[in-house]
Amino acid sequence: MTNREIVEALVFSCSGVCHVDDIERILPGLGADEIEKIVDDLNRVYESTGRSFRIQRAASGYLFATKPEYAPFVRQLVSPVRLSNAALEVLAVIAYKGPCTRQTIDRIRGVDSSSSLKQLIRHQLVDVRGTKPMTYSTSKKFLEVFGLASLSDLPDITQFEEVFGDEACGGRDASGGQ
Amino acid sequence: MTNREIVEALVFSCSGVCHVDDIERILPGLGADEIEKIVDDLNRVYESTGRSFRIQRAASGYLFATKPEYAPFVRQLVSPVRLSNAALEVLAVIAYKGPCTRQTIDRIRGVDSSSSLKQLIRHQLVDVRGTKPMTYSTSKKFLEVFGLASLSDLPDITQFEEVFGDEACGGRDASGGQ
Amino acid sequence: MEEPVAVWDRGETPFVVSIQAFEGPLDLLLYLIERNRFTLQDVQVSPIVDQYLAYMERARRLDISLAGEFLDMASYLIWLKSRILLPKPEALQVEDESDPVQELRDMLVAYRAVKAAAGSLGARPMLYWDTFPRGADTDEREITRASIAPLLEAVAAIRLRTRKMVMDVMPKRYSLREIMAKIQSLFARRSRIRLLEAVEGMEKGSLIAALMAALEMSRLNMVRIAQKGLFAPIFLLKRAPVVHAAGSPEQGEDE
Numbered sequence: 001m002t003n004r005e006i007v008e009a010l011v012f013s014c015s016g017v018c019h020v021d022d023i024e025r026i027l028p029g030l031g032a033d034e035i036e037k038i039v040d041d042l043n044r045v046y047e048s049t050g051r052s053f054r055i056q057r058a059a060s061g062y063l064f065a066t067k068p069e070y071a072p073f074v075r076q077l078v079s080p081v082r083l084s085n086a087a088l089e090v091l092a093v094i095a096y097k098g099p100c101t102r103q104t105i106d107r108i109r110g111v112d113s114s115s116s117l118k119q120l121i122r123h124q125l126v127d128v129r130g131t132k133p134m135t136y137s138t139s140k141k142f143l144e145v146f147g148l149a150s151l152s153d154l155p156d157i158t159q160f161e162e163v164f165g166d167e168a169c170g171g172r173d174a175s176g177g178q
Numbered sequence: 179m180t181n182r183e184i185v186e187a188l189v190f191s192c193s194g195v196c197h198v199d200d201i202e203r204i205l206p207g208l209g210a211d212e213i214e215k216i217v218d219d220l221n222r223v224y225e226s227t228g229r230s231f232r233i234q235r236a237a238s239g240y241l242f243a244t245k246p247e248y249a250p251f252v253r254q255l256v257s258p259v260r261l262s263n264a265a266l267e268v269l270a271v272i273a274y275k276g277p278c279t280r281q282t283i284d285r286i287r288g289v290d291s292s293s294s295l296k297q298l299i300r301h302q303l304v305d306v307r308g309t310k311p312m313t314y315s316t317s318k319k320f321l322e323v324f325g326l327a328s329l330s331d332l333p334d335i336t337q338f339e340e341v342f343g344d345e346a347c348g349g350r351d352a353s354g355g356q
Numbered sequence: 357m358e359e360p361v362a363v364w365d366r367g368e369t370p371f372v373v374s375i376q377a378f379e380g381p382l383d384l385l386l387y388l389i390e391r392n393r394f395t396l397q398d399v400q401v402s403p404i405v406d407q408y409l410a411y412m413e414r415a416r417r418l419d420i421s422l423a424g425e426f427l428d429m430a431s432y433l434i435w436l437k438s439r440i441l442l443p444k445p446e447a448l449q450v451e452d453e454s455d456p457v458q459e460l461r462d463m464l465v466a467y468r469a470v471k472a473a474a475g476s477l478g479a480r481p482m483l484y485w486d487t488f489p490r491g492a493d494t495d496e497r498e499i500t501r502a503s504i505a506p507l508l509e510a511v512a513a514i515r516l517r518t519r520k521m522v523m524d525v526m527p528k529r530y531s532l533r534e535i536m537a538k539i540q541s542l543f544a545r546r547s548r549i550r551l552l553e554a555v556e557g558m559e560k561g562s563l564i565a566a567l568m569a570a571l572e573m574s575r576l577n578m579v580r581i582a583q584k585g586l587f588a589p590i591f592l593l594k595r596a597p598v599v600h601a602a603g604s605p606e607q608g609e610d611e
Contacts, residue, residue, distance in 0.1 A: 001247065009230035009248035013255060015193050015491025016498065026254045049227050052187040056487070065487040069179060070187035076204045078191050078492040079584045081484040085474065086379055092473035102340055108466050111380035111425045117341050122586070123484075127503040134333055134340065139503055145483040155476055193491030197596060199547045238596030242490070260496035263510065270510035288518045324504050332504065335511065 003030060007038045011055055011062050017144055019061040035062075059143040059150075081123050081145075087116040091138065094126060095154060099137040181208055185216045189233055189240050197239040213240075259301050259323060265294040269316070272304060273332060277315040381429035382467040384408065389464070396464055401440055401457055405433045436460065535569035539579070543594045551581075551590040 006027060011018040020032050039062055043054050053066050066074055083091070090113045093105050105113045117136065120126040127139045138151065148154065184205060189196040198210050217240055221232050231244045244252055261269070268291045271283050283291045295314065298304040305317045316329065326332065378384045388407050389399055412430045415422050436456050481487060497506050535554055542549045554566040570592055573579040580593040 005230040006251050009244045009252055012231050013244050013252045016489055026251050052183040053190050064490045066187045066191055068481055068486040071486050073184050073204050074187055074191045074488045077188055077200055078488055088474035088478045089470050092470050092477055096473055110382035114341050121505045128505045146480050191488040191492045193494040258498045260498050262496050266506050266510040267514050270507045287514055
């Protein structure tokens with residue numbers, strides 16, 4: 001029995017993300033680099049044998065997922081999650097700005113964001129922290145859903161950062177007419 | 179895109195059994211016999227390429243499963259706690275209301291909660307105390323799982339009105355926050 | 357946002373469509389600025405304000421109910437324009453050093469960045485839309501992510517449901533058995549029906565009864581209930597006789 005087979009079995013049995021930590025715990029001696037190599041190997045096999053799924057990187061581990069071309073069929077079996085533009089905007093504010101209140105999100109977008117927030121919370125893409133005031137942050141599932149290893153994987157974060165700094169978005173409540 | 183690839187993608191995305199009915203619905207024109215042939219084909223490919231999983235026949239459909247020889251490894255994976263919405267409701271009542279009886283929970287929810295309670299006790303998220311009457315309270319594991327230091331970290335119910343309040347529940351979802 | 361460009365020039369009726377195309381007043385302002393070929397750095401405020409107000413006026417004439425934010429922005433813009441046009445009293449000038457045009461510009465710059473970021477997020481392949489993980493069909497929530505949000509939602513769900521129950525006292529009686537039989541007969545030809553198909557007329561009571569029948573059938577493992585999201589149509593999927601496979605054998609019976 002090879003490590004490759006076992007890694008495949010482990011990732012396969014997780015519905016959702018299989019954490020690298022868990023693989024290392026179950027197969028001591030196998031490092032993160034080797035696991036990555038094994039995953040690449042497996043994906044090559046899937047590609048060459050015409051499998052309709054592959055292993056993708058997700059947050060702190062790996063995840064088996066169907067390839068995009070089969071989505072029209074799978075969507076008929078599994079409730080798909082479609083985000084509105086408004087929800088994507090709210091998600092972008094939270095992802096780039098970090099934990100923030102609803103007031104901050106509303107101010108930056110210039111509109112009420114509660115129904116979008118609710119949608120994002122329902123899909124577990126946004127987490128709530130229960131202090132006063134309540135703040136919202138992106139969840140681990142957000143990383144999984146968008147195929148990111150961490151928030152720093154978001155493209156062009158520096159390009160957005162300058163306008164997201166407190167200078168640019170702070171203190172406009174009074175004059176902002178909202 | 180072949181039917182074989184699509185069938186593979188469909189069975190793959192089911193957590194349990196993928197019903198033959200569903201496959202027939204999504205791929206009209208494909209009969210049960212053909213589906214069976216496709217599954218046999220796929221299993222032959224898995225066998226010859228050394229995959230650690232295969233598709234099993236189940237009463238009304240098919241299901242993906244890892245091969246038995248990998249069970250000792252797969253068993254070491256900690257399966258994440260998954261709760262139904264009903265169980266989450268019961269948990270929320272106990273967390274907010276404090277130690278309470280099943281009668282109280284049923285009255286607040288307006289439905290019978292016994293099977294959800296069992297599920298929560300099995301996951302050790304709820305402790306049982308007292309005999310007559312039996313009362314239920316959240317456990318230490320509950321705090322761990324939800325990342326709380328104590329129950330007082332739960333947000334005040336009035337606080338999350340901003341997202342889950344009456345207005346937000348009024349169905350303005352489609353327009354996404356306007 | 358291409359479509360508003362087209363509809364703006366085509367007269368009033370298609371305009372109805374276009375207002376919905378904007379996420380909010382900032383989005384509309386960005387569109388107007390782009391349409392006038394201004395950059396954010398050298399926006400001429402007056403024409404933009406005039407066009408924004410013209411937009412609001414047309415919407416008002418067409419009796420479109422505008423979100424409050426659009427009207428708030430309109431009054432802000434009127435104030436802004438008056439401040440630009442009127443000579444400022446000396447005293448105020450010294451006291452208030454803020455530049456309202458710069459503030460508006462900052463607001464637009466920040467929002468434009470959010471829009472761009474949202475666009476780039478939306479362009480990524482998304483799990484549960486483009487790709488699906490193993491076992492994507494489960495309805496149960498994974499709670500090992502240290503988030504209390506599912507708990508808060510549960511509280512909201514209880515409140516919503518119990519309030520409804522108090523309100524909808526039904527004088528008419530419905531037979532669950534009858535409705536279940538009706539659902540069964542609908543299943544004779546199809547394996548998937550809309551819940552609404554089992555509803556007699558469109559009375560609320562009948563809808564509730566149908567839902568209860570569906571829940572009972574779900575409890576008996578005769579159907580699977582599927583809904584893509586809050587307020588989306590509810591579907592009933594025919595379920596074959598009980599199977600006990602590796603999946604999730606015990607869903608809460610009291611769902």
